[in-house]
Amino acid sequence: MGRSIPFLKALNEAMAEEMRRDPDVFVLGEDVQVGVFGQTSGLVKEFGEHRILNTPIAENAITGVAIGAAMNGMRPVLEIMFADFIMLAMDQICNQMAQWRYITGSQYGLPVTVRTSVGAGFRSGYGHSQSVQSQLIQTPGLIIVEPSTPFDAKGLLKSAIRCNDPVIFFEHRKLMLGGVEGEVPEEDYTVPFGKAVIRKPGKDVTVVAAGAMVYEAVNAARELGNEGIDVEVIDLRTIVPLDRDTVFESLEKTGRLVTVEESRIRGGVGAEIAALACSDYFSLLKAPVKRVAAPMVPVPGSPILEDFYLPNKDSIVRAVRRVM
Amino acid sequence: MALEKKKILEVYRKMILVRTMENTHFRLLRKGKINVNPHLGTGQEAVSVGVTSPLRQSDILFGTHRGVGEYIGKGMQPKEIWLEYLGKRNGLCKGKGTQHLADRKNNIPGLASSLGSDFSMAVGTALASKMKNKDQVTLFFVGEGTCNQGDASPSMCMAALWNLPVVFAICTNQFCEMSYMNEHFPTEDVAPRAAGYNIPYEIIDGQDIETTYGAAEKAIAHARKKGPFVLEYKTFRMAPHHSGDLAGYVKKKDLEIWGKRDPIDLCRQKLFQNDMLTPQDDEKLNQTVQTEVDQAVKEAFLAPDPTLGDLFQDVYASKEVG
Numbered sequence: 001m002g003r004s005i006p007f008l009k010a011l012n013e014a015m016a017e018e019m020r021r022d023p024d025v026f027v028l029g030e031d032v033q034v035g036v037f038g039q040t041s042g043l044v045k046e047f048g049e050h051r052i053l054n055t056p057i058a059e060n061a062i063t064g065v066a067i068g069a070a071m072n073g074m075r076p077v078l079e080i081m082f083a084d085f086i087m088l089a090m091d092q093i094c095n096q097m098a099q100w101r102y103i104t105g106s107q108y109g110l111p112v113t114v115r116t117s118v119g120a121g122f123r124s125g126y127g128h129s130q131s132v133q134s135q136l137i138q139t140p141g142l143i144i145v146e147p148s149t150p151f152d153a154k155g156l157l158k159s160a161i162r163c164n165d166p167v168i169f170f171e172h173r174k175l176m177l178g179g180v181e182g183e184v185p186e187e188d189y190t191v192p193f194g195k196a197v198i199r200k201p202g203k204d205v206t207v208v209a210a211g212a213m214v215y216e217a218v219n220a221a222r223e224l225g226n227e228g229i230d231v232e233v234i235d236l237r238t239i240v241p242l243d244r245d246t247v248f249e250s251l252e253k254t255g256r257l258v259t260v261e262e263s264r265i266r267g268g269v270g271a272e273i274a275a276l277a278c279s280d281y282f283s284l285l286k287a288p289v290k291r292v293a294a295p296m297v298p299v300p301g302s303p304i305l306e307d308f309y310l311p312n313k314d315s316i317v318r319a320v321r322r323v324m
Numbered sequence: 325m326a327l328e329k330k331k332i333l334e335v336y337r338k339m340i341l342v343r344t345m346e347n348t349h350f351r352l353l354r355k356g357k358i359n360v361n362p363h364l365g366t367g368q369e370a371v372s373v374g375v376t377s378p379l380r381q382s383d384i385l386f387g388t389h390r391g392v393g394e395y396i397g398k399g400m401q402p403k404e405i406w407l408e409y410l411g412k413r414n415g416l417c418k419g420k421g422t423q424h425l426a427d428r429k430n431n432i433p434g435l436a437s438s439l440g441s442d443f444s445m446a447v448g449t450a451l452a453s454k455m456k457n458k459d460q461v462t463l464f465f466v467g468e469g470t471c472n473q474g475d476a477s478p479s480m481c482m483a484a485l486w487n488l489p490v491v492f493a494i495c496t497n498q499f500c501e502m503s504y505m506n507e508h509f510p511t512e513d514v515a516p517r518a519a520g521y522n523i524p525y526e527i528i529d530g531q532d533i534e535t536t537y538g539a540a541e542k543a544i545a546h547a548r549k550k551g552p553f554v555l556e557y558k559t560f561r562m563a564p565h566h567s568g569d570l571a572g573y574v575k576k577k578d579l580e581i582w583g584k585r586d587p588i589d590l591c592r593q594k595l596f597q598n599d600m601l602t603p604q605d606d607e608k609l610n611q612t613v614q615t616e617v618d619q620a621v622k623e624a625f626l627a628p629d630p631t632l633g634d635l636f637q638d639v640y641a642s643k644e645v646g
């Protein structure tokens with residue numbers, strides 16, 4: 001420990017170190033040699049144009065290229081510039097990549113990491129702002145990762161690149177561009193999938209979040225603490241696999257559950273956790289589960305409307321008060 | 325003869341095997357013994373067998389859903405195909421792919437169920453061959469109808485841009501599912517699209533096995549040394565799109581014209597003319613192949629079925645995801 005680096009640098013280091021470690025790892029995507037937000041910037045200097053491969057603008061096809069490369073022994077790290085553009089690659093991601101291991105009877109597993117930038121709040125409008133995480137949880141075969149700290153960003157990205165399953169890795173723009181820094185070891189380490197972490201212990205309410213929403217939840221917990229409500233904040237780290245043990249051990253203690261996500265509310269991650277709570281852990285609940293999520297509207301371009309749209313500390317505070 | 329005797333007899337046998345497999349499949353379906361709906365490639369055997377037979381085992385093949393020609397051509401065995409088609413647990417894909425055949429030992433990564441999704445995968449496998457300095461070609465075999473999928477364009481673009489060892493072999497069988505290709509294409513040919521990406525192409529007859537084989541051999545050699553190549557074979561689908569298709573849209577006259585140039589008949593005539601095969605040996609060959617196929621079917625039916633536990637296997641490699 002002992003050194004603090006930005007979220008962006010953590011991502012960059014993870015890719016560089018994995019490429020040094022394993023010659024089969026390479027990065028491809030649109031303008032990855034420049035690096036649209038800086039995740040891949042500078043890598044071309046060390047690894048060359050053939051391993052930091054700029055592609056044409058064709059999300060579905062370049063995802064297919066990553067799949068094909070993985071079929072033939074490579075470990076591609078594909079960048080989809082904006083998470084909204086995952087929608088252009090839904091056939092390759094959901095129909096093919098996720099299911100290929102299964103339909104070939106494990107003859108062809110696909111070690112592909114799909115990294116994508118996500119998150120609203122940048123006045124980018126409806127098609128450059130959406131959190132599509134929850135739209136992917138219906139598909140078997142994918143691992144879905146959303147780190148909140150530089151430590152997790154690096155450790156989880158390394159796990160993703162070493163993983164033999166396809167991983168969709170969400171990099172929140174607020175964390176990349178908002179100057180989030182944190183301690184990251186110099187030495188090699190990974191963060192395992194399916195292990196959530198308690199960011200703030202508490203005994204009254206369990207708040208479950210991931211990515212940038214963890215900060216909103218921690219801030220909400222701080223404010224609620226002043227009112228005498230002791231909130232436990234759980235950072236999921238990976239949405240699939242979901243760390244049920246950590247979430248429901250917390251619920252056993254608190255009896256109250258609030259889920260937080262930037263994806264839209266209908267059929268979301270919160271809906272899944274709430275459903276698990278109701279079906280498998282009903283006896284633990286002292287109050288109805290509340291979901292904090294984006295509303296069922298497009299992300300508006302107007303700054304004022306976008307601020308209304310986004311879940312934040314205040315909406316979490318309101319939800320927690322309602323379950324008390 | 326352009327092909328030596330041993331080779332032409334080998335591909336002739338493969339074509340007979342393919343047609344026998346497919347006719348047998350159709351009979352099994354009629355009897356209600358198999359669920360996989362056959363999309364037969366009757367009449368196209370010289371293309372599917374001719375284009376794949378020059379491939380090495382180390383080369384990669386992406387095939388189609390139409391019949392078994394390219395899979396037999398690349399080396400898959402009849403019993404392996406039946407085990408998978410019947411959804412058996414010791415099928416190549418453990419019964420989870422059925423019609424979507426994949427065979428790691430023969431470098432067949434599988435068949436995408438949505439037409440054309442494998443266009444770009446073929447670019448990816450070829451990219452990996454290049455990155456790993458493997459002496460390996462990817463052959464992407466595709467129907468003309470699928471060439472209208474959006475990914476066809478960027479796939480050819482990237483293959484040319486990165487100069488990859490890939491052959492796009494288009495089997496123009498005159499039909500795009502249940503309509504004539506002229507309802508799908510403003511042009512008679514598809515291959516000239518390659519010129520837009522500076523990819524060389526050749527348009528050839530798809531009925532004569534020596535022609536189809538020779539063109540593929542050349543294209544594969546080109547891909548191995550120089551970069552991408554596009555082939556377009558002109559043939560005719562004598563079968564309906566799938567077994568439930570009544571094919572009322574097919575003109576009888578077309579069936580008559582193309583029926584006179586059946587690829588197996590053409591090859592047989594050549595073999596007879598060149599004293600490479602006698603009618604007696606031919607009859608014996610057909611019987612042997614049918615017996616081989618029947619035996620494979622019989623054994624496949626007796627193979628064990630998957631279990632409930634198998635349903636949940638093969639989704640993830642990672643142990644932490646249950």
